[in-house]
Amino acid sequence: MSNKSAPTPAYQRIKDSILANIHSGIWTAGTAIPTEMALTETFGVSRMTVNRALKELTDEQILERRQGSGTFVAQNKFNQTFITVHNVRQDIEQIGKHYHANCIFAKQIAYDKLPDLAKSLFLHSQILYEVHIVHYGDGEPLQVERRIVDIGLVPDFSRQNFNLINTSDFLIKKVPLVHGKYKIIAANCPDDIAQLLGVGKDTPVLLLRRHTYSSGLVVTLVEMWQAGDSFMFEGVL
Amino acid sequence: MSNKSAPTPAYQRIKDSILANIHSGIWTAGTAIPTEMALTETFGVSRMTVNRALKELTDEQILERRQGSGTFVAQNKFNQTFITVHNVRQDIEQIGKHYHANCIFAKQIAYDKLPDLAKSLFLHSQILYEVHIVHYGDGEPLQVERRIVDIGLVPDFSRQNFNLINTSDFLIKKVPLVHGKYKIIAANCPDDIAQLLGVGKDTPVLLLRRHTYSSGLVVTLVEMWQAGDSFMFEGVL
DNA sequence: TAGTGGTCTAGACCACGTT
DNA sequence: ACGTGGTCTAGACCACTAA
Known part of the structure; x- marks a missing residue:
């Protein structure tokens, strides 16, 4: 049952897959994406791993999560840009x-x-x-x-x-x-x-x-x- | 053994504690902070919970982690500032x-x-x-x-x-x-x-x-x- | 009430650095 | 060889939202 820890981690493969769906236009802003349980079965990983992928995409403002409701493609992106001011x-x-x-x-x-x-x-x-x-x-x-x-x-x-x-x-x-x-x-x-x-x-x-x-x-x-x-x-x- | 899910989550209490140590000057830039195992015992939580706290502080550029070596207080902070450009x-x-x-x-x-x-x-x-x-x-x-x-x-x-x-x-x-x-x-x-x-x-x-x-x-x-x-x-x- | 996400556990194997 | 962080599991209880 243990994961072979392939070159690309499982959570990254899940992130990539979700990003591909957004990028290609299959999932547009506001779309509800599959639940954690569904993704758990789709990718054959534990829920914690799915959760990590979704949490990171949420931190990156690509997804938006609503407890009790679901996970959705975020609206923003254009509207919040970051400029880095260095030394x-x-x-x-x-x-x-x-x-x-x-x-x-x-x-x-x-x-x-x-x-x-x-x-x-x-x-x-x-x-x-x-x-x-x-x-x-x-x-x-x-x-x-x-x-x-x-x-x-x-x-x-x-x-x-x-x-x-x-x-x-x-x-x-x-x-x-x-x-x-x-x-x-x-x-x-x-x-x-x-x-x-x-x-x-x-x-x-x-x-x-x-x-x-x-x-x-x-x-x-x-x-x-x-x-x-x-x-x-x-x-x- | 189950956690009572107090008002403030365990990972947040760990983050706050670490931030307090940095803020008060006890841990300065470059200092090695306790290992995940040590924090696991200190706070009486599982390693995954400690890991989450440390990972988030790392994402926030407050800590820096080096595999095989340890976790350290980051140097940056002043040098990388973010400006948000809205709509x-x-x-x-x-x-x-x-x-x-x-x-x-x-x-x-x-x-x-x-x-x-x-x-x-x-x-x-x-x-x-x-x-x-x-x-x-x-x-x-x-x-x-x-x-x-x-x-x-x-x-x-x-x-x-x-x-x-x-x-x-x-x-x-x-x-x-x-x-x-x-x-x-x-x-x-x-x-x-x-x-x-x-x-x-x-x-x-x-x-x-x-x-x-x-x-x-x-x-x-x-x-x-x-x-x-x-x-x-x-x-x- | 049923289903969702939020959090947590007590283990585990691995890659990497230091010794 | 040993200890560090990186990742993962297979469960669990909870809070919240919607029907």
Whole structure:
């Protein structure tokens, strides 16, 4: 009765079979697919194995399950697309360019000198540190990072050399399991950023702004500016 | 011996416990966590239940598993962020505005009148259809959609009323399980788009460009323009 | 009430890495 | 050789939905 554990696992064969039925149009969005018991008999496997296949397809938003009712082909897919935002360094190296960084500003700052946006986020913090870092690909400036960190929560931060250490890499080691929110905005490039990026003033740029929490407190607020045509977010559905 | 199926499932309690250890800093990135057998005894559950908890945390990129070696706290997290791009209609209705659409252009177009980008994608297609649609929130134009569809693959497309039917919703029904690539670009708003969006020329705008495949052929190419400050992509890590 | 999915058990064999 | 995770079984009880 034991399974010979063929090259392709049973749950994968079941997934492939279901995907083939959807792909070929036999099962369209909203269609009820066979029950777990039915698939158990069709494929000659235990219910747990069928369950795993269906659960994974549900996690991938391809199926939708309703307890007491059945399993259905999901409606979405087009409507929910994921974009992956990587580390700057990874992004730059992935397009085959040599990466380096230059930290041009690193100072402790007073709470009342913060921009309004930052004030609303760092309500309970007194000790804040700001860094400005330019990220280069093959010697060309591709991204400007402006970051504010609550060094009450990450005391070592101000003692790092950010020409060598990536701020994100450092923070994730010190403050694991963070949670954040971000926005991508198209903006005209302010003067100072334009100079650093080597583009004309009022060139359109992508601004990614993110603040990151740990245990309910904002650890860091970061703005990443990049010239619109030299860099972009990219992803696969 | 049977489990009483408490309000919170056993696998969830195990996940919570592991997350608590990571969150509190007891287990940091790279740390090896207890083996499945050890957790089986600790929590008094079967190995399958422990396995589910660990598998889910691995899928969520919080743990990393190495066969023959062990389970470890993952390094990433900061470095891979997901942005969800929804349907325009969903996005507009989610911010509490009334949605409506206006299709202002819908014509079959000849292959040699395509822009270069489109030519490279629709190599094998002869019958192409282009639509321009403006999406409104509370009567205000928020997004302009320009789309080219291979109606050799989706013949019904040209007969729809896109004031009422969402192009994405229609396509996903006709061409299930598609696969696509997209880019988000910051650009200066061209004249015609600026007029439709009701913004000044050269206002910075977000341009999301996506082409979508089915069975290896490009089904549709779409450009979605939206004013930089009135709309944005947003997500949670 | 009958049928569905949600969860769980107590075993098992296997592939892989480390020793 | 040994311990790890990867997969699987043949049952089971439960919660939920629909008839």
